[in-house]
Amino acid sequence: MKMDCQQFRKLISDALDGTLTPEQSEAFARHRNECRSCDREFLKQRRIKLYLQSFPTVREVDEAFRRELVARLRRGEMRRPHVLRLPAVAGTLAVICLLLIGILFGIKTYHQYLFREGIFIARFEPPGAGAEPYEQSGQGVQVGVLTRTDGPIYVLNLLQLRPEEFVIRLLAKYQTGEVREELVRRVLVDTGLLEGVRLHWLEQDSFQQFIGRPQRAEIIFPQALPDRLVVMMSGDELLSLRRFGLDVVYAFGIYVPQLKANVSDELRQLVPRTLQNAELIDLLGSSFQEKEIAPDASFITLIRFAKLPPSQR
Structure with a gap:
């Protein structure tokens, strides 16, 4: 061996x-x-x-x-199996603290990202319940200032979207900077849609503020809004409105029917007589040519929303 x-x-x-x-x-x-x-x-x-x-x-x-x-x-056996060294312990504690701080701020930032558009709640009050109702200029139609008497009429069909929902989503996009102030002023302010409309911020506790929850707001409408809107806007505002309409259609799955010839007579009654023979162009359709829109030019736009029964108007 x-x-x-x-x-x-x-x-x-x-x-x-x-x-x-x-x-x-x-x-x-x-x-x-x-x-x-x-x-x-x-x-x-x-x-x-x-x-x-x-x-x-x-x-x-x-x-x-x-x-x-x-x-x-x-x-040999005289040495302790576990030795605590001060630099190593201090470094480990510092890393753990940094990780905890990063996790806390990361969660808060993530919540702010998820709820970055805020939450708007529509609430309706009858006339005389705290706000004076505005006057509509026609049967379910709100008309802004029209200065142009020629050219085509651009139509935005949102027939499965209530006008109140349109206002809320447009304000939410404006809050996040996705929609310019000029478009909001042109569509909501100049047409009088926001007359009598009140905004009420709901109370929020400190814990909800810490975790980044958005503050909830109630948009109180004095009465139902018109289901059709005619407004004059610039080329930049028209393109911005088209982007908003596409975002609403694809993000929320709203069905948008194609513009049919049998609705032309109904639409033409909403514009001045000088424009009753104007061409109707679907703002979200294939016939729309963005290159033909001059930024500084003026265009007449018709926005159609979901129609409500007469008892609800």
Whole structure:
């Protein structure tokens, strides 16, 4: 049996206790005679065992042996398995604090992103319940200031969207900066749609503010709004209104029927007589050519909403 140095050092304790087999004892003795380093290691451990067996009667210990014993103990079981070092502990705590702060602010920022448009709630009050109703200029029609007497009429069909919902969504887009102020002023202010309309902010507790919840607002309408709107606007405002209409159609899945010829007579009655023979162009249809819209030119636009029964108007 051939024995190497690693096997020899593992069997030193067994050899000192006399528990080796005859075959192991023979190989152990042969390797000890051949390797001077292993022989010295065997003698050191045997000397340690003899000293330990004679404790506490030993009075004088060789200084060199004492140093060797202390060195071996320090490299072994005397060292604590877990050592807390101040720099490592401080660095770990700092990283944990930064992660917690990042998570808290990240959650708040994420909530602000989710609710960045805010929440608007429509509420209706009958005339005389705190706000004076406005006067409509026709049967379910609101007409703005028209100065142009020629050119086509651009039609925006939102027939499955109530006018109150149109106002709320347009104001929400304006709040987030997706719609310019000029368009809001032209469509809602100049036409008188916002006359008598009140905005009431609901109370919000500190916890909802901390987690980034948007403040809720009630938009109170004095009465139902007209289902048709005729307004004059610039080319930039017309394109902005078209982008808003496309966003509403595709984001909310609103069905928009194509402009049919049998509705032309109904639409032409809403504009001055000089425009009753004008061409009707669907603002969301394929016939619309954006390159033909000059930014500074004026265009007549007709916006159609969902019709309400006469009892609800």
